[in-house]
Amino acid sequence: MSIARPNDAETQSKDAPAAPTGWRAAVGSGFQQLVRSRPTKPGETYGVPGQGETITLSILTILVFLAVWWAVTALGLVKPLFVPSPQAIFQKFVDVLTNGFTGTSLLEHAGISAARVFGAFVLACIVGVPLGLAMGMSPTIRGIFDPPIEFYRPIPPLAYLPLMIIWFGIGETSKVLLIFLSVFAPVALGAKSGVRSAAIEQIHAAYSFGASRWQVMRHVILPSALPEILTAMRIGIGFGWTTLVAAEMVAATKGLGYMVLTASQFLQTATVIMGIIVIAAIAYGFDMVMRAIERRFVPWKGRM
Amino acid sequence: MALQIRQASVEFPAVDGRAPVEALRKIELSIEPGDFTVALGASGCGKSTLLNLIAGFLSPSSGAILLDGAPVNGPGADRSVVFQKHALLPWLNVRDNVAFGLKLQGSSKAERYAVAEKFIALLGLSGFETSPVYSLSGGMQQRVGIARALTCDPKLLLMDEPLGALDALTRERAQELILKIWSETEKSVFFITHSVEEALFMGTKLVVMSPRPGRIAHMFDLPFSRRFCDGQSARSIKASGDFIALREKVLAIIFADEEEAA
Numbered sequence: 001m002s003i004a005r006p007n008d009a010e011t012q013s014k015d016a017p018a019a020p021t022g023w024r025a026a027v028g029s030g031f032q033q034l035v036r037s038r039p040t041k042p043g044e045t046y047g048v049p050g051q052g053e054t055i056t057l058s059i060l061t062i063l064v065f066l067a068v069w070w071a072v073t074a075l076g077l078v079k080p081l082f083v084p085s086p087q088a089i090f091q092k093f094v095d096v097l098t099n100g101f102t103g104t105s106l107l108e109h110a111g112i113s114a115a116r117v118f119g120a121f122v123l124a125c126i127v128g129v130p131l132g133l134a135m136g137m138s139p140t141i142r143g144i145f146d147p148p149i150e151f152y153r154p155i156p157p158l159a160y161l162p163l164m165i166i167w168f169g170i171g172e173t174s175k176v177l178l179i180f181l182s183v184f185a186p187v188a189l190g191a192k193s194g195v196r197s198a199a200i201e202q203i204h205a206a207y208s209f210g211a212s213r214w215q216v217m218r219h220v221i222l223p224s225a226l227p228e229i230l231t232a233m234r235i236g237i238g239f240g241w242t243t244l245v246a247a248e249m250v251a252a253t254k255g256l257g258y259m260v261l262t263a264s265q266f267l268q269t270a271t272v273i274m275g276i277i278v279i280a281a282i283a284y285g286f287d288m289v290m291r292a293i294e295r296r297f298v299p300w301k302g303r304m
Numbered sequence: 305m306a307l308q309i310r311q312a313s314v315e316f317p318a319v320d321g322r323a324p325v326e327a328l329r330k331i332e333l334s335i336e337p338g339d340f341t342v343a344l345g346a347s348g349c350g351k352s353t354l355l356n357l358i359a360g361f362l363s364p365s366s367g368a369i370l371l372d373g374a375p376v377n378g379p380g381a382d383r384s385v386v387f388q389k390h391a392l393l394p395w396l397n398v399r400d401n402v403a404f405g406l407k408l409q410g411s412s413k414a415e416r417y418a419v420a421e422k423f424i425a426l427l428g429l430s431g432f433e434t435s436p437v438y439s440l441s442g443g444m445q446q447r448v449g450i451a452r453a454l455t456c457d458p459k460l461l462l463m464d465e466p467l468g469a470l471d472a473l474t475r476e477r478a479q480e481l482i483l484k485i486w487s488e489t490e491k492s493v494f495f496i497t498h499s500v501e502e503a504l505f506m507g508t509k510l511v512v513m514s515p516r517p518g519r520i521a522h523m524f525d526l527p528f529s530r531r532f533c534d535g536q537s538a539r540s541i542k543a544s545g546d547f548i549a550l551r552e553k554v555l556a557i558i559f560a561d562e563e564e565a566a
Contacts, residue, residue, distance in 0.1 A: 201391030204361055209405030209456050210381025219408070223395045300394035303438040 084270040089277070092270040101271065102262065104254050110278060113256040116172070116247065117240045120179035124236060128184045129229055132191025136225075137217065142192070153185040157243045161250065170251035182243040183236040190232020194225030227294070227301040234290045241283045305372055305382060305459040305492065307335040307358065312367035314353055314518075326517035327353045330367070333511065333520065335460065340486055340493045340529055342507030344500065344554070346561050350518020351496045352388075355464050358494060359385050381409060384458035386450050386466040392437045399424065399433040401448055405456035416455070423451040426481065443470045447478070454485060460492045468498065479506055480538060487533040500554050504528060504547060505538065512554060514561050522557060524550070 040046045066086060072078055073085035080088065096106045135142040152160070157178050168174040198221050206216045248257030256279050263271035294301065314328040328350045335341050343351045356362040357369055360379040369376040379385075384405065392401050399420050400407075406416035424430055427447040437445060446469050453461060463482075467475045483506060486493055497503050503510055507526045514521040528541050541547055 199391060201387045201389060202393060204359070204379065205385060205387060205391045205452075206404075206408065207361075207379040208359055208381070208383060208385040208462070209408050209453075211408045215408050219404075220393065223393065226395075298395070300436065300438050303394060 081267060081269060084273065088270045089274050092274045093278075096259075096271065096274065101259050102253075106278070109254055109256050109259050110282065112254045113244055113248070113279070114282060116176055116255065117179055117237070117244055120176045121183050121233075121237050121240050123176075124180050124183035124187050124240075125233060128187035128236075129191045132188035132229075132232075133195060133217075133222070133225065135188065135192040136195025137221070145188075149185055149188060152181065153189075157182050158246045161246055165250055174250070175247040175252070178247045179240050179243045182239040186239060187229075187232050187236040190235065191225060191229050194228030194232070195221055197228055198224035227298045230290065230294050230298065234287060237286060237290075238283065241279060244279070305337055307460060307492070308368075308370040308373075309333040309354075309357070310368045310370065312357060312364040312369060314350070314357065314362060315365045328357070328364075329517040329519045331357075331520060335492050335494060337459075337492055338490050338508075340483075340495065340506060340508045341511060342495045342497060342503040342509070342526075343511045343513060344497060344503040344558070345513030345518075345521075346515055346558060347498075348518075349513040349515040349561075351513055352464055353518060354513075355385070355462050355494060355496055358460075359383055359462050381405070381456055382458055383460045383462055384453040384456045386453045386461070386463040388465045388468060392445055392448055392452070394436070394438045397434050397436055398429060398440070398448055401437055402451045402455055404452060409456070419455050420451070423454050426454075426485070427451045427478075443474050446470060447474075450478070450482070457489075458491065460494065461486075463493065463495045465496050465498065467502065475502075476538065480532070482506070483529055483532055486529075500551055500558070501542065504551055504554065505532070505542060510554070512557055521561070522554075524554075526550075 044051060069083070070086050073080065073083060073088075084092075093106075100106065101109065131141075131145065135145055160181075161174075161178060164174040164178050168177060202220050202224070203216055206220045211219070244255070245257035245260060248255040249261060252258040256275050260272050260275035260279075263269075263275065309331050312328060312331045313326070316325040316327055318324045331354060333341070343354060345351055353362065357364060358376070360369075360376050360383070363377075371382070393404065396404065399417060402424055403416040403420040406419060411419075421433075424433060427450060429444065429447055429451065432440065432444070437448060440448070446466060450463075450466055453463075467478050470478055479502060482493070485491075495503075495506060497506075504526060505528050508529055510522075510524040510526050511520055512522040512524070513519065528547060531541055532538060
């Protein structure tokens with residue numbers, strides 16, 4: 001919102017009824033809208049930030065996007081080489097689904113990529129969550145592992161990809177390891193900061209009931225860290241999918257990233273976009289699963 | 305179980321160039337078995353620091369805390385704490401929160417649920433056993449916190465303003481309940497409160513503390529909780545002449561402290 005200066009407001013409110021403080025009232029009520037929450041409906045709490053349903057708007061956004069896309073291509077405003085029509089993408093999807101791409105079916109491409117990403121993700125969680133918790137609990141372990149993790153974390157995977165290839169060859173190892181590294185840092189750091197979620201009173205209460213250090217870890221710190229660990233896992237798998245294409249740049253013959261890269265070299269824009277949408281769909285589907293897991297296992301998140 | 309605090313001082317070291325804070329100076333206090341010791345005083349007089357000291361969450365800078373003659377070096381199940389803010393575990397339901405201490409001590413599920421059930425009923429929480437604790441009102445959460453400490457059957461119960469969040473009616477009932485449990489089990493209790501009336505009614509020994517540095521300013525022996533346990537009604541105790549006289553005396557001390565500080 002722009003705060004209108006008196007002169008501007010005067011010209012704007014020429015047609016408005018000439019109340020003595022007309023423009024002031026208008027600006028004032030606009031400002032009121034901005035600083036005051038709207039009244040609640042039954043069952044709502046006043047003033048909760050960002051409260052309300054978004055599903056209708058989200059669907060509308062997608063429909064508008066598709067409509068604009070369709071209109072632009074149908075009117076021939078952009079060449080299909082740059083932006084193929086939505087129908088062309090769908091046809092390509094059906095085509096690759098039935099006939100495959102470079103001799104490999106779409107399901108196999110997707111399966112290989114999913115295996116790489118989820119394999120790396122599972123490994124990163126198995127190693128990263130316990131290590132992160134240990135880093136949160138012990139200054140010794142934090143002192144040892146903080147520098148290497150913080151050092152490599154901001155480096156783009158593409159930058160150390162050549163090293164991976166020199167050290168581990170062009171097989172699956174370097175691909176999975178690259179994705180593993182991109183997932184590992186956020187998961188470990190999430191678990192580390194999750195350790196701080198437990199209130200000191202909760203920890204003290206457990207000790208005053210005779211808990212051992214291990215019991216406090218198991219029964220208080222771990223459950224309180226769970227929401228943050230789950231969030232870190234969601235962020236981590238996102239990094240995993242981002243790194244997939246980089247991992248499949250080298251000597252891959254299968255996989256969604258490989259498919260997208262190869263198609264781009266032959267200017268098959270429809271296949272590129274189709275591949276991107278398939279990657280996004282799998283990642284989004286998994287995120288839905290993770291959100292369901294959050295609702296199931298940490299319904300108390302943010303409630304106390 | 306007898307607890308002795310011998311000349312205990314607590315000093316928090318200087319932070320960011322600010323002067324070190326002397327939270328407690330030369331506290332001398334003993335809690336005998338069956339004592340109901342109430343600490344009363346203005347904010348910042350070190351009541352919670354003293355409780356943390358007894359619980360073993362803090363170590364004294366000088367002096368000693370002795371439990372049956374042995375120095376306290378950390379928290380233990382013989383001294384359960386009820387916190388100002390309940391500090392419940394939101395991933396457990398009411399029953400599992402109440403049974404939490406027994407679970408830590410390794411008793412079987414059937415056993416600890418039976419004990420939990422008893423205290424859930426005692427604190428008027430029956431019917432809410434499987435409710436998530438975050439769905440309860442503040443007062444009910446606080447009662448879960450009290451039940452949770454009682455299931456551990458500690459010899460010394462440490463309570464840091466446990467009733468502050470309760471409404472007036474529930475608060476009076478909780479006071480009577482705690483006295484009933486105390487007189488039946490002969491536990492020792494160390495109880496912090498802001499309310500003079502609550503302090504006088506509940507304690508056998510009243511410790512009035514003063515701030516900056518936190519220290520014990522006065523001590524009184526109190527007869528009222530014994531009289532309640534012998535059957536006199538709470539209302540007639542609180543309306544009696546000696547209760548009112550002592551209340552005014554203690555209030556005067558506390559107001560003088562507040563004015564000195566202001």
